[in-house]
Amino acid sequence: MSNEVKKPRFHLEDWPGDVAMHCPEEWQAEKFCELLDDAGRKWCDGGKYSEYTGWENDEGQTCYIFNKGLYADLNYCSHYDYYKILEFSDFDWSDEPTIKDSGERTEYRTGAVRDCKEGKGRCDLMPLDVVKRVLAPYDEETEIIIDKILYFKESGDTEGLLDAIGLKTDNVEDACSLMLEVSKHFEEGAKKYGPDNWKKGIPVHSYIDSAVRHYLKYRAGWTDEPHDRAFVWNLMCCIWTMEHRPELDDWTDKRIDKPAVK
Numbered sequence: 001m002s003n004e005v006k007k008p009r010f011h012l013e014d015w016p017g018d019v020a021m022h023c024p025e026e027w028q029a030e031k032f033c034e035l036l037d038d039a040g041r042k043w044c045d046g047g048k049y050s051e052y053t054g055w056e057n058d059e060g061q062t063c064y065i066f067n068k069g070l071y072a073d074l075n076y077c078s079h080y081d082y083y084k085i086l087e088f089s090d091f092d093w094s095d096e097p098t099i100k101d102s103g104e105r106t107e108y109r110t111g112a113v114r115d116c117k118e119g120k121g122r123c124d125l126m127p128l129d130v131v132k133r134v135l136a137p138y139d140e141e142t143e144i145i146i147d148k149i150l151y152f153k154e155s156g157d158t159e160g161l162l163d164a165i166g167l168k169t170d171n172v173e174d175a176c177s178l179m180l181e182v183s184k185h186f187e188e189g190a191k192k193y194g195p196d197n198w199k200k201g202i203p204v205h206s207y208i209d210s211a212v213r214h215y216l217k218y219r220a221g222w223t224d225e226p227h228d229r230a231f232v233w234n235l236m237c238c239i240w241t242m243e244h245r246p247e248l249d250d251w252t253d254k255r256i257d258k259p260a261v262k
Contacts, residue, residue: 156254
């Protein structure tokens with residue numbers, strides 16, 4: 001959705017062997033040592049990293065040889081070719097966003113539940129053709145995304161939703177990374193509601209409501225939740241519901257129980 005290059009998150013399991021993390025600032029050292037503590041790592045003498053970071057000895061030159069429970073200065077690590085030196089600033093250390101929980105629930109007749117706090121708005125009730133025209137002068141991508149959702153509403157064809165998801169990716173690497181990211185949403189949802197709660201049956205309008213809201217928040221720069229992956233999660237579950245539980249379509253113009261015009 002954006003051409004901005006995002007820094008990767010740091011995961012210990014991605015960096016086995018002789019690797020050193022350079023932390024030129026004290027707060028970086030404290031942050032990294034906290035991560036090592038959380039992962040159960042200890043200094044080679046058995047001590048906790050957070051109890052003694054060692055940063056005051058080498059200060060801006062401090063490197064953590066974290067797979068060996070050691071620290072050294074940058075010159076030492078640079079002298080030996082077998083050390084892979086990582087820069088703290090090359091990674092994203094922000095707190096990883098999670099699914100927000102208002103504590104309020106809507107339980108559907110199928111037994112499925114969703115977080116549903118009043119005051120969020122109902123994006124599925126908005127005239128999306130007008131929303132598209134309002135946003136078009138500012139953001140071509142949003143215009144295209146909403147157009148895909150409108151196509152789904154008019155036709156009942158989920159290809160439009162697949163196209164909307166596809167706008168997030170340029171190649172197979174991007175697509176695989178996106179699916180791995182969305183899998184975290186399924187994991188967090190399972191912890192919150194139980195595994196496969198969504199498969200019990202959530203109405204299509206609820207998925208569209210959430211998808212549009214998350215997308216607009218994503219494009220507006222909100223960072224309180226992972227809105228981009230929540231957008232994709234809702235569209236994926238909407239596609240599955242249309243294909244496996246078509247009786248839950250209460251939103252498209254092709255819905256089974258569409259009322260007759262009087």
